[in-house]
Amino acid sequence: MEEKDGKTVIYACFGGFSNTGITTALASMDAVKEIGLDKVCIGCLGGLPINVKPVYENTDKAKKIITVDGCPMECSRKTVENAGYKIAKSIVLVRDIGMKKKSLYEGDENNHLTDNINEEDVRKAKELIVKAILEE
Template identity: 35%
Template sequence: MEVEGKEVEGMDNNQKSGKAKIAIFTCAGGSNTGQLANAIGIKLVKANLGYMVCLAGIAAGIKTSFKKVSQAKDVIVIDGCPKSCAKKILEKAGIEINYHYDVTKLGIKKVPGSIDFTPQEVEIVEKFITENLNSI
């Protein structure tokens, strides 16, 4: 991301080059939908649609995590269920969320204790979020 000639510690090449300006936070909870949310975040990064920021770093008050967020054009959160834990962590930290997604709202059933999800579920969520982000 563009930082007016400055580098923020921990930035990757996409962030430094200005190619990715969307900070992505995901759930990585102990269910299929939590793991699906995280997998989608990774796919978005690999597609150069944004960069991931450590949610635990925000909860722990790590300065470099906050710096990465401050350089973002937009902040998106992908939660694995309606409890919206990732969203709540960011709200408590005072971070403005531009787009929030709950994968269960796309018809994917949460199975607590299971970390397995299908390629079809990945396709459903990835397509929905990618189309939404491409319209930004």
């Protein structure tokens, strides 16, 4: 297989209905901040099924692809695989860090976006993502 010299691309769920989806977003962004945009970026998951050319061009150049899903539905992994890409590492937060999925809308109707987000879960998820980026 040809060695690619591009960035690692993270495709994260970003699902806004649950704590797990938002945690994938926050942890992925934290991982990019830690490692640096010169080595890793977050891909546009929505661009894959609608064939957005720049999304494919950047993914084609990727050194490796990591998917980060919040729940067992694994929407990001399935979307990336359906686009024809090989995934170097698939992370699923409910499986890999033992997160419990909850609706962001549970409880008080005046919830804020981060009310059901656990910072410890974000930290654990970020550590898994960083480890996957740094693995050879």
